[in-house]
Amino acid sequence: MTADARLLPVDSESTAALAASGLRYGLVDTTDRAAFAAWDQADSRGFHESRLSEATIDANFANLAYRRTTGVWDDTIPDAAVPVATVSTWVAELTVPGPAIVPAWAVSSVTVAATHRRRGIARALMEGELRxxxxxxxxxxxxxxxxxxxxxxxxxxxxxSVATLEVDRRRVAWVGPTPTGRVHFVQAASARSIVEEISARAVSRTPGEIDRWGGRFDQHFGLIAPDSDRGRSIRTARYDDAEGTPQGVVAFRLIEHEPDIVRLEVEHFTAATDDAYAGLWKFLVEHDLVTSIRARHRSIDEPLPLLLADRRAVRWSEVEDFLWVRVLDPIATLESRRYGAAGRLDLEVSDALGFASGRFRLDVAADGTASVTRAPSVPDAARDAGTDAAAADPATLTLTVNQLGAVFLGGIRPTVLAAAGLIAADSPETLALADRLFAAERTPHLSIVF
Ligand SMILES: CC(C)(COP(=O)(O)OP(=O)(O)OC[C@H]1O[C@@H](n2cnc3c(N)ncnc32)[C@H](O)[C@@H]1OP(=O)(O)O)[C@@H](O)C(=O)NCCC(=O)NCCS
Incomplete structure (x- = not known):
């Protein structure tokens, strides 16, 4: 497997399909600032954002050059240097139950210009990147x-999934464990200098998280435009444990909506230990002169309400799907994680794009590790054994590649997908086994958009 996605050429099938429509598919030279700037502006326009400042382009140029940056160009338009479609990809490290790390092809910046939409460009790019x-x-x-x-x-x-969490400050009374360490206000640059190491530890203990890139921290800490209103409004603090080792970082802003209505908006929250989690939340929710505390992209299984006497001081909203998974190689994917129970399960997977189709036998040992093999399809197995298919086969789940991705991290139970008619099992016992197998040690959670 290659670690540097930038070195791979663009897919020939998609190149041919786009060329048939007079379009050119290619890679952006991410060492060429002018070419990168045109691509960056197209990406921003695609998401209906403002034109990017030179400072933001400089930051993106410095921070995102490692990505495979692709575009589609239409040489017949007046501003032909600006791509009419964009995608960027890279090989991220995804934490899976175990915890363990698996390489994952992260896809971002999918845009098609409003002048070129609905003629198959996104499909060509998505399928090309998957191939x-x-x-x-x-x-x-x-x-x-x-x-x-x-x-x-x-x-x-x-x-x-993720949720937005809002705490009514007036109802806060802390009943959680007393943190053993201390919180210190620090300058953003100081927080930035320690956050990568703490974040790596936090990410590696939570299924669904991916490794971070420097530009994302700079954004959270207001370091891309430090003199802008937003940059100056951001406060950063660090949590040190009882031994004085930094274990967490937060960045937040105080926003006065009207006189005496002040919201503390959490821009960044990293805690590598449960103690740091409690220490930082206690610090945030006990802020004087604050009416409410709001944090986006939090786990749907957040312990915070349990740390307050009045757990209804915490309200949840915007509960949404968040990390989307697409399995390409079921054997490597399924073998990368640990499972919640021992057992054998056959997965009959269908995939319209063909990458993951087939029958896969998942054998989980007592320690939760799995070995996965391709199994003969049901009719073949039944024919070879000369028996009835049901009798010849172990517990079998029949599902699309989509639903294989849905259950993979343990955040969605097979039973729920079966109730929605999205997967089928040969018996209720099979479904119960699938629930036990795919269960994760922590609720999967991704806490950043990418
Ligand atoms: C989403 C977007 C990239 C689609 O580009 P596009 O080139 O118009 O898409 P295509 O013509 O290749 O369409 C492919 C399929 O997706 C469907 N589709 C495209 N955009 C869709 C949308 N916004 N919602 C639902 N379906 C959509 C098409 O109907 C088509 O379906 P079909 O193949 O089953 O017939 C484009 O609308 C866009 O740039 N949107 C704004 C930015 C954005 O939201 N990007 C996604 C970031 S995660």
């Missing part, structure tokens, strides 16, 4: 979606 990822040996692909209706057709399904 490139599969050929490179990357076991699965991941993304976060602007709309829930776009990506199922390419084999993705939501595997984790």
């Amino acid at each position: 490139t990822a599969a050929a490179a040996g990357v076991p699965l692909a991941i993304l976060t979606a602007s709309e829930a209706t776009i990506y199922s057709r390419y084999g993705y399904a939501p595997a984790t």
